[in-house]
Amino acid sequence: MPKLDLDTIPQTNATGYPPPHAEKVQGRWYRRLAPVSGLSDFGVSHVTLKPGAWSSQRHWHEGEDEFVAMLSGEAVLVDDAGETMMRAGDCAAFAKNDGNGHVLQNRSDADCVFVAVGRPSDTNCHYPDIDMHLFPGQGFRRKSGDPF
Numbered sequence: 001m002p003k004l005d006l007d008t009i010p011q012t013n014a015t016g017y018p019p020p021h022a023e024k025v026q027g028r029w030y031r032r033l034a035p036v037s038g039l040s041d042f043g044v045s046h047v048t049l050k051p052g053a054w055s056s057q058r059h060w061h062e063g064e065d066e067f068v069a070m071l072s073g074e075a076v077l078v079d080d081a082g083e084t085m086m087r088a089g090d091c092a093a094f095a096k097n098d099g100n101g102h103v104l105q106n107r108s109d110a111d112c113v114f115v116a117v118g119r120p121s122d123t124n125c126h127y128p129d130i131d132m133h134l135f136p137g138q139g140f141r142r143k144s145g146d147p148f
Contacts, residue, residue: 006046009036017057018140018148021132027053027106030116045116049075049106055116057130058103063123066094066116068104073112075104086114096121101128 009031015022027050034043049055055068058078070090077084077092079102086092086104094102106112125134133143141147 004033004037006031009033009046011048016140018132021057021127021130021140024054025056027051028055042117042119047114047116049073049104049112049114051106051109051111053106055104055114057127057132058101059125059127060094060097060099060101061118061121061123061125062097064118064121064125065096066102066118068092068117069115071113071115073106073110074108075106075112075114078103078105099126101126 011029011031013026013029015025015028017025028047029050030045030047032043032045034040037044047055055075068086068091070086070088072088074085074087077086080100084092092102094100104112104114122136124136127133131142132140133145135141135145
């Protein structure tokens with residue numbers, strides 16, 4: 001696989017989260033690396049969290065394993081076990097359907113950068129801290145199933 005030139009891959013901070021849940025991820029900038037490199041079995045994103053930004057809302061997937069590797073800076077991993085500092089060289093893995101909600105939060109005054117690996121799935125995604133659930137084919141809804 002040839003080396004990817006990150007400067008040529010568009011960066012976005014787009015999110016599908018409805019207000020007010022989108023606010024925490026406004027400082028999350030990412031590049032989708034799988035499509036431009038021809039990968040189709042899993043997704044890879046190069047992510048930069050600006051100071052104060054979160055990687056997502058705290059969540060877990062029924063049908064998607066996730067893996068992150070920190071490249072620079074630091075972030076706090078918040079999951080059901082509490083808070084763990086993540087720095088360059090640290091890795092974390094989240095098995096599908098384990099029920100352990102997780103998020104990376106940049107509480108520092110500098111950017112942090114990591115690579116996230118997963119597999120796009122069409123299964124439920126749970127958000128334990130907020131009234132939101134991702135239903136396949138329906139998008140984000142309240143836990144009751146009602147639309148935002």
